[in-house]
Amino acid sequence: MAVRELINGQAGATLSSRDRGLLYGDGLFETVRVVGGVAPLWPHHMARLAEGCARLGLPAPDPRLLATELQAVASGMEAAVVRITVTRGEGARGYAPPAIQQPTRIVAAFPMPPLDARAASEGIRVRVCALRLAEQPRLAGLKHLNRLEQVLARAEWNDPAIAEGLLLDGAGRVICATMANVFAVIDGALVTPALERCGVAGVARAEVLATQVRAQVRDLRLDELLDASEVFLTSSVRGILPVQAVGDKVFAPGPVTRALQQHWRDLGFPLEQA
Amino acid sequence: MAVRELINGQAGATLSSRDRGLLYGDGLFETVRVVGGVAPLWPHHMARLAEGCARLGLPAPDPRLLATELQAVASGMEAAVVRITVTRGEGARGYAPPAIQQPTRIVAAFPMPPLDARAASEGIRVRVCALRLAEQPRLAGLKHLNRLEQVLARAEWNDPAIAEGLLLDGAGRVICATMANVFAVIDGALVTPALERCGVAGVARAEVLATQVRAQVRDLRLDELLDASEVFLTSSVRGILPVQAVGDKVFAPGPVTRALQQHWRDLGFPLEQA
Numbered sequence: 001m002a003v004r005e006l007i008n009g010q011a012g013a014t015l016s017s018r019d020r021g022l023l024y025g026d027g028l029f030e031t032v033r034v035v036g037g038v039a040p041l042w043p044h045h046m047a048r049l050a051e052g053c054a055r056l057g058l059p060a061p062d063p064r065l066l067a068t069e070l071q072a073v074a075s076g077m078e079a080a081v082v083r084i085t086v087t088r089g090e091g092a093r094g095y096a097p098p099a100i101q102q103p104t105r106i107v108a109a110f111p112m113p114p115l116d117a118r119a120a121s122e123g124i125r126v127r128v129c130a131l132r133l134a135e136q137p138r139l140a141g142l143k144h145l146n147r148l149e150q151v152l153a154r155a156e157w158n159d160p161a162i163a164e165g166l167l168l169d170g171a172g173r174v175i176c177a178t179m180a181n182v183f184a185v186i187d188g189a190l191v192t193p194a195l196e197r198c199g200v201a202g203v204a205r206a207e208v209l210a211t212q213v214r215a216q217v218r219d220l221r222l223d224e225l226l227d228a229s230e231v232f233l234t235s236s237v238r239g240i241l242p243v244q245a246v247g248d249k250v251f252a253p254g255p256v257t258r259a260l261q262q263h264w265r266d267l268g269f270p271l272e273q274a
Numbered sequence: 275m276a277v278r279e280l281i282n283g284q285a286g287a288t289l290s291s292r293d294r295g296l297l298y299g300d301g302l303f304e305t306v307r308v309v310g311g312v313a314p315l316w317p318h319h320m321a322r323l324a325e326g327c328a329r330l331g332l333p334a335p336d337p338r339l340l341a342t343e344l345q346a347v348a349s350g351m352e353a354a355v356v357r358i359t360v361t362r363g364e365g366a367r368g369y370a371p372p373a374i375q376q377p378t379r380i381v382a383a384f385p386m387p388p389l390d391a392r393a394a395s396e397g398i399r400v401r402v403c404a405l406r407l408a409e410q411p412r413l414a415g416l417k418h419l420n421r422l423e424q425v426l427a428r429a430e431w432n433d434p435a436i437a438e439g440l441l442l443d444g445a446g447r448v449i450c451a452t453m454a455n456v457f458a459v460i461d462g463a464l465v466t467p468a469l470e471r472c473g474v475a476g477v478a479r480a481e482v483l484a485t486q487v488r489a490q491v492r493d494l495r496l497d498e499l500l501d502a503s504e505v506f507l508t509s510s511v512r513g514i515l516p517v518q519a520v521g522d523k524v525f526a527p528g529p530v531t532r533a534l535q536q537h538w539r540d541l542g543f544p545l546e547q548a
Contacts, residue, residue, distance in 0.1 A: 007291060014288040015296070017281060017380050022289070022359070024421035025299030057429055093384060095421065095428035095452055106291050110367060134408035135444065138426055146420035147298035147369065152412055154369035155331055170409065178369055
């Protein structure tokens with residue numbers, strides 16, 4: 001049977017209960033969609049991981065090593081999601097990072113979840129979560145392992161007809177969804193929330209911003225979003241998802257959304273199947 | 275050799291890399307000081323753990339089972355620190371808690387770190403951290419596994435003469451230290467910060483509040499703290515620690531601090547040795 005998980009380069013699926021990733025959530029992760037052995041958003045993943053390591057004071061793993069390990073665990077899978085986790089490893093008890101850091105590196109492949117063709121064509125239904133994201137500029141933008149806010153927000157609903165939840169900050173600004181970033185077309189301009197205070201800066205968001213150079217990255221109020229002509233979510237796994245409704249407010253997928261879905265196909269991502 | 279760690283009741287020191295404790299920091303912990311097989315603050319630990327489980331929607335472990343496992347791992351140790359970790363266990367990928375939750379329970383004993391007799395008699399030096407705690411009422415007070423703020427704050431200094439760092443919130447209110455709670459005597463009244471927005475509600479703090487029924491739990495500005503007649507920290511492991519200095523401001527251990535140190539001795543905790 002193929003090895004689907006490597007921990008520090010060794011086949012395995014367990015780690016020390018003294019790893020700081022478990023003790024304190026002291027680490028970062030990436031969720032990489034792989035199609036036929038290719039990860040089209042790889043440079044964005046590696047850029048974010050490097051920035052996260054720098055900001056947390058972690059030695060960054062070698063991207064070439066990670067690429068080799070990704071290929072190994074996804075070998076033979078036509079469609080996979082590879083989770084890369086980097087923690088600060090083990091150390092003495094207490095919060096102080098150890099003087100000599102030996103990070104733990106986990107690279108694990110999962111089957112690609114099935115994509116809903118109707119979601120790509122007609123859009124998804126979204127709710128507004130009651131939980132408000134806390135503002136922590138030191139961690140904002142990073143895909144770190146402290147994700148209790150997302151867990152609590154995602155636990156707010158279990159209606160399978162609702163695909164995602166929008167997260168606002170304490171001031172009522174729209175920040176992101178529990179597992180995706182959000183874009184809106186407002187007065188003809190593409191807008192996505194600034195993420196200096198909270199939120200995760202997704203790699204699919206980075207790709208959209210790289211292709212839409214006039215897009216605005218700024219604070220976005222919920223009432224502005226609800227007045228937008230198009231709303232869509234971006235996800236490394238699920239791609240470009242038109243939003244059909246936020247609560248009672250209904251949207252139709254528009255031309256900006258459709259153009260970006262085509263861009264995703266051009267990158268090599270099938271939108272409607274695994 | 276004695277078993278010093280139990281994971282779901284089995285001797286072991288590893289857990290699945292798919293445990294939500296690692297993936298998302300989805301869990302809680304307690305750090306229990308044990309002296310000669312006795313954990314004097316046990317009821318406070320169990321009360322906080324139960325509250326945390328309720329607020330995170332986790333099934334709470336049976337306190338009698340935890341007590342049995344604590345006795346097992348600390349067996350034969352005159353002075354130990356037992357860390358109890360409870361996570362949401364494994365589940366399908368994604369933030370949504372699994373429909374059927376099978377929590378992971380880790381009970382691990384460590385040698386009690388040496389206590390500094392001078393710290394107990396003369397006090398410790400404390401700094402004010404640059405990192406500001408984010409305000410998240412849904413998680414405030416809990417000893418959950420999302421501790422990156424404490425890791426970053428503790429990484430701000432490595433001068434061994436500085437024992438702790440005070441953490442403020444974004445509005446400049448004093449909240450706690452990286453691993454301890456803070457009390458001040460102001461105009462003759464004992465004051466400790468309210469923890470509805472952020473911070474960890476420590477079990478030693480709970481014991482102080484249980485014995486000092488007139489203590490005030492309220493917002494506390496840094497300038498008020500610096501004008502206090504006494505300042506001390508409370509920790510489940512280190513007990514009552516007089517603060518000798520916050521930055522340049524010097525304090526002398528006073529009668530409230532000394533009375534609480536005596537209370538700690540009466541509970542069975544040696545203050546000056548392991």
